[in-house]
Amino acid sequence: MIVRSQGFYPEFERKAGRKRTTHYCAGCGHGIIQKLIAEAMADLGIQDDTVFVSPVGCAAFCYYYLDCGNVAGPHGRAAAVASGLVRVIPDKIVVAYQGDGDLGAIGFNNAFQAANRGDGFAHFFVNNALYGMTGGQMAPTTLAGQKTTTSPYGRDVVSTGEPLKVCEVFDQLERPVYIERVSVADSKRIMKARKAIRKALEIQKEGKGYAFVEILSPCPTNMKADAMGAAAFVSEEMERAFPLRLFRDRSGEEPPRPIEVEARSIDDIVSADYEGDAIDDLPDVRERRYKFSGFGGQGILSLGLVIADAASEMGRHVSWFPSYGPEQRGGSASCSVVVSGREIGSPAIDHPDVLVAMNQPSLERFLPTVPPGGVAIYEESVPLEATAPEGVTVHPFPASRIAAENGAPKAANTALLGCLVELGLLDMPGEELRRALVRSFAAKPKLVEGNLAVFEAARGHARRELL
Amino acid sequence: MRKFAKGNEAVTIGAIYAGCDAYFGYPITPASEIAHTAAEYFPPLGKEFLQAECETAAINMMYGAASAGKLSMTASSGPGISLMQEGMSYLAGAQLPAVVVDVMRTGPGLGNIGPEQGDYNMAVKGGGHGNYRSIVLAPNSVQEMCDLTVRCFELALRYRNPALLLADAVLGQMMESLTIPQGVMEREDPSDWCVRGDPDTRENLICSIYLEPDLQERHNWMLQDKYESMQKEAMSESYRCEDAELLLTAYGSCARICRSAVDALRDEGLRAGLFRPISLYPFPREELNRAAAGKEVLVVELSNGQYRDDVRLHLDACDKRLELANRMGGNMISVDEVLGRARAMLEGSS
Numbered sequence: 080m081i082v083r084s085q086g087f088y089p090e091f092e093r094k095a096g097r098k099r100t101t102h103y104c105a106g107c108g109h110g111i112i113q114k115l116i117a118e119a120m121a122d123l124g125i126q127d128d129t130v131f132v133s134p135v136g137c138a139a140f141c142y143y144y145l146d147c148g149n150v151a152g153p154h155g156r157a158a159a160v161a162s163g164l165v166r167v168i169p170d171k172i173v174v175a176y177q178g179d180g181d182l183g184a185i186g187f188n189n190a191f192q193a194a195n196r197g198d199g200f201a202h203f204f205v206n207n208a209l210y211g212m213t214g215g216q217m218a219p220t221t222l223a224g225q226k227t228t229t230s231p232y233g234r235d236v237v238s239t240g241e242p243l244k245v246c247e248v249f250d251q252l253e254r255p256v257y258i259e260r261v262s263v264a265d266s267k268r269i270m271k272a273r274k275a276i277r278k279a280l281e282i283q284k285e286g287k288g289y290a291f292v293e294i295l296s297p298c299p300t301n302m303k304a305d306a307m308g309a310a311a312f313v314s315e316e317m318e319r320a321f322p323l324r325l326f327r328d329r330s331g332e333e334p335p336r337p338i339e340v341e342a343r344s345i346d347d348i349v350s351a352d353y354e355g356d357a358i359d360d361l362p363d364v365r366e367r368r369y370k371f372s373g374f375g376g377q378g379i380l381s382l383g384l385v386i387a388d389a390a391s392e393m394g395r396h397v398s399w400f401p402s403y404g405p406e407q408r409g410g411s412a413s414c415s416v417v418v419s420g421r422e423i424g425s426p427a428i429d430h431p432d433v434l435v436a437m438n439q440p441s442l443e444r445f446l447p448t449v450p451p452g453g454v455a456i457y458e459e460s461v462p463l464e465a466t467a468p469e470g471v472t473v474h475p476f477p478a479s480r481i482a483a484e485n486g487a488p489k490a491a492n493t494a495l496l497g498c499l500v501e502l503g504l505l506d507m508p509g510e511e512l513r514r515a516l517v518r519s520f521a522a523k524p525k526l527v528e529g530n531l532a533v534f535e536a537a538r539g540h541a542r543r544e545l546l
Numbered sequence: 547m548r549k550f551a552k553g554n555e556a557v558t559i560g561a562i563y564a565g566c567d568a569y570f571g572y573p574i575t576p577a578s579e580i581a582h583t584a585a586e587y588f589p590p591l592g593k594e595f596l597q598a599e600c601e602t603a604a605i606n607m608m609y610g611a612a613s614a615g616k617l618s619m620t621a622s623s624g625p626g627i628s629l630m631q632e633g634m635s636y637l638a639g640a641q642l643p644a645v646v647v648d649v650m651r652t653g654p655g656l657g658n659i660g661p662e663q664g665d666y667n668m669a670v671k672g673g674g675h676g677n678y679r680s681i682v683l684a685p686n687s688v689q690e691m692c693d694l695t696v697r698c699f700e701l702a703l704r705y706r707n708p709a710l711l712l713a714d715a716v717l718g719q720m721m722e723s724l725t726i727p728q729g730v731m732e733r734e735d736p737s738d739w740c741v742r743g744d745p746d747t748r749e750n751l752i753c754s755i756y757l758e759p760d761l762q763e764r765h766n767w768m769l770q771d772k773y774e775s776m777q778k779e780a781m782s783e784s785y786r787c788e789d790a791e792l793l794l795t796a797y798g799s800c801a802r803i804c805r806s807a808v809d810a811l812r813d814e815g816l817r818a819g820l821f822r823p824i825s826l827y828p829f830p831r832e833e834l835n836r837a838a839a840g841k842e843v844l845v846v847e848l849s850n851g852q853y854r855d856d857v858r859l860h861l862d863a864c865d866k867r868l869e870l871a872n873r874m875g876g877n878m879i880s881v882d883e884v885l886g887r888a889r890a891m892l893e894g895s896s
C-alpha cells in the first residue's frame with residue numbers, strides 16, 4: 080500500500096526493501112489508522128513532543144512510518160510501557176497502539192489498569208477480530224462462530240466465551256476521559272475515526288488524561304476476503320457485536336485533584352542517626368553474641384535494637400538480625416545481635432554468649448546452645464525445666480514483676496536491659512543504654528518515663544540480688 | 547554520617563543517591579520494605595512511585611521510563627523476578643538501563659520466605675530468552691545493599707543494560723550501621739539514544755527488532771562485545787587467602803557465615819581463607835584463580851550447586867578437591883556446619 084502523508088517520514092528508511100510503500104497487505108486497516116494518527120499529529124503540531132509506543136503484531140513497525148519519537152516493547156505491554164513513560168515525562172504526549180491479541184488477551188490487565196488509573200496517554204486499540212501477525216488465530220474479539228486457524232469449526236462461545244467488548248468494559252471505570260468505538264471500513268466511517276483519533280490526541284495536548292479509541296479494522300488476508308469483502312465483514316458482522324458509538328467524553332470536566340505531598344530534602348528524608356563516617360576497628364572491644372527470645376509482643380526485637388543502637392552510636396560494629404521465616408514458629412520471636420570491634424561475620428548466631436529468654440519455648444530451645452562461659456537470663460516466672468550446659472551461668476530475673484511494680488507492665492524487656500547493664504554483659508556504660516532507651520521511644524514520648532523507672536529499678540535489683 | 551538501617555531500606559537509600567527517578571513494583575516478602583520506603587521517600591523528593599498491577603507491568607513500566615532516558619528500579623523476589631524475565635531480555639536487547647533488586651527467597655514455586663540463593667542461574671545466566679546478560683552484583687552487608695545499589699545504577703547506565711542486585715532474605719531483613727553516601731551520582735546526558743518527546747530525541751528509536759538475520763547477528767555480536775568489555779568491572783574480596791590451604795568461597799549472606807568460619811578455623815590454627823565474588827556477572831575470574839591457586843575449595847551456598855558450577859567453570863585448573871556445602875528450603879547454613887566440612891577437608895588432605 081502506498082501512503083504519503085503528513086506526519087509520516089518522507090521515505091521509510093527503517094524498512095527493508097521499498098522505501099515508499101508500507102508493509103501492510105492491500106485493504107488492511109492498520110495503514111489507514113496510522114495515516115490518520117500521523118495527520119492528526121502533524122495538524123496539532125505535536126510530532127516533537129510525542130512518544131509513540133508500538134505493539135507486537137502486524138503494527139510492530141509503526142516506527143517505520145510515524146515521524147515522532149518511537150518506542151517498541153514486548154507483545155501486550157505497550158500500555159505498561161506507556162504507563163512508565165507518562166510518569167517520567169508527564170508533560171509530553173504519549174501514544175500507545177495495540178491490536179486485539181496484544182491488548183485484549185496477553186496485555187489486557189495492563190491496559191485495563193492503565194485505564195483505571197487514568198494514565199495520561201492516547202490509547203488506540205485496533206480490533207480486527209483475529210491475530211493477524213501470527214497467522215489468523217482466534218482473538219478475544221473473534222465473533223461467535225467465526226472460523227480462524229485456531230477455531231477451525233467456528234468460535235464456540237460455550238468453551239471460549241463471547242467476543243470481548245473492551246469499550247464496554249472500560250466504560251465501567253471512572254478515570255478514562257474519553258472512550259469511543261469507530262471503524263475504518265469505508266470512507267464515511269473513516270471520517271468519524273479521524274475525528275475520534277484527533278480528539279484523543281487533543282486530550283493529550285491539553286493534558287486531560289486517558290483517552291481510548293477502539294477502531295474496527297479489516298484484515299483481508301486472514302478474513303479470507305478481498306478488500307471489499309473484508310470491509311463488508313467489519314461493517315456487517317463485526318459492528319453487530321461491536322456497535323460504533325461514543326461511550327463518553329468527559330474532556331470538559333475538571334479532573335480530580337491529587338494528594339499534595341510536601342517536598343523534602345534528601346538529608347531530611349535519609350536522616351542520619353550518628354555523626355562521623357565509616358566505623359574503625361576497635362581491638363579492645365571483644366565480640367559478643369546475644370540472642371533475645373520470647374513471645375512476639377514481649378518487646379524482644381526492640382530490646383535487641385536498643386542495645387544495637389547504643390553500640391552503633393559508640394562506633395562499634397553491630398548487626399541485628401530478626402528471627403525469620405521458618406525460624407519463627409509458635410508465636411515465638413527472637414533476634415540475634417552481634418557487637419564487635421571488627422567486621423562481623425555471620426549475623427546469625429549458633430552459640431550465643433548471652434541468652435535472654437522471656438518464655439519457656441525459647442528457653443528450652445536456646446539454652447542448650449549457650450557455650451561454656453556463657454550467661455543465660457530468663458524471666459523468673461518461666462519454669463526452668465531444661466538443665467543448663469556445664470559452665471553456663473543461669474540467672475532467673477523478675478522482669479515482669481519489676482515492670483508491673485513500676486507502673487509499666489509491658490516493659491519487662493526494659494527490666495532485662497537494666498539487668499544486662501548491671502551484670503556488665505553489654506560492655507557499655509549504663510548512661511549510653513539509658514540514652515538509647517529514650518531514643519527508642521522517640522515516637523511514643525509518653526512511655527519514656529515509665530520505662531526509665533523500670534530500667535533503674537531493674538538495675539537496682541540486679542545490683543542487690545545478682546552481684 | 548551514619549544510620550542504623552535495615553538492608554532493604556539501605557537499597558532505597560542507595561537508589562536515592564544514585565538519582566533513581568522512578569520505582570515500579572509489586573509487593574512480595576522479603577523485599578517489600580524496599581517498596582515501603584520508596585513509597586514514603588520518593589514522592590517528597592519529586593520522584594515517581596507506582597505500585598504496578600504485577601511484575602510484568604512493573605518491568606515494562608521500567609522499559610518505558612528507561613526509554614525516556616530516566617533511571618528506574620524495582621524490587622522483588624523469586625516468583626516476581628521469574629515474571630520479569632521477558633522484560634529483562636527486552637531491556638537488554640533494546641540496550642536500556644534499569645535496576646532490578648532480587649531479595650531471594652526459597653523455591654521452586656511459592657516456596658517460603660526464608661533465605662535461599664536459588665535464583666543464581668536465573669540472574670547470572672540471563673533468565674530470559676536470547677543471548678543476553680544482566681550485570682549482577684551480590685551484596686553481603688547493609689552497607690553493600692546501599693553501595694552496590696548505587697553501583698548497579700552506575701553500571702546500568704554506563705553499559706545501557708539491566709543490572710540486578712542479587713540479595714537474599716537475610717540481607718534484606720538484617721540491620722547494621724550504614725554510612726550514608728555523599729552526594730547524588732552524576733550522569734551523562736542520554737540525548738543521543740533516549741526518546742523523551744523533544745526535538746533532540748525525535749529521531750531516536752528504542753527497539754530490539756532486527757528482521758534481517760545479518761542485522762540481528764550484528765546486533766548480537768555488538769552485545770557480546772559489550773558484555774566482554776564489562777569484565778574490567780569485576781569485583782571481589784579475598785579474606786585471609788594468602789597462606790591458606792583451604793579456600794572457602796561463597797557470595798551474599800553465605801559469605802558472612804564463611805567469614806566467621808574462617809576466623810574460627812584460624813583460631814584453631816587451621817589455614818583457611820575466603821574468596822567472595824561481589825560481581826557475579828561479570829565474574830571475577832582472574833581473582834578467583836589467584837585466590838584458589840594450589841588450594842582445595844569448599845563452595846558454600848544456599849542452592850543446589852548453581853554457584854559451585856560457576857566456580858568450576860571459571861577455574862582454569864580444577865585438579866584439587868572441590869566440595870559443596872549447601873542448605874536449601876529457607877534453612878541458613880550454620881557456622882558449625884561449615885566448620886565441620888572444612889575441618890574434614892583439611893584433615894583429609896594432611
Ligand SMILES: Cc1ncc(C[n+]2csc(CCOP(=O)(O)OP(=O)(O)O)c2C)c(N)n1
Pocket residue numbers: 135136137138154177178179180181182205207209210211212213218
Ligand atoms: C510473549 C509473546 N507471545 C506470543 C508472541 C507472538 N505474537 C506476535 S504478534 C501476536 C498476535 C498479534 O495479534 P494482534 O494483537 O491481534 O495484532 P494484529 O497482528 O492482528 O494486528 C502474537 C501472538 C510474542 N511476540 N510474544
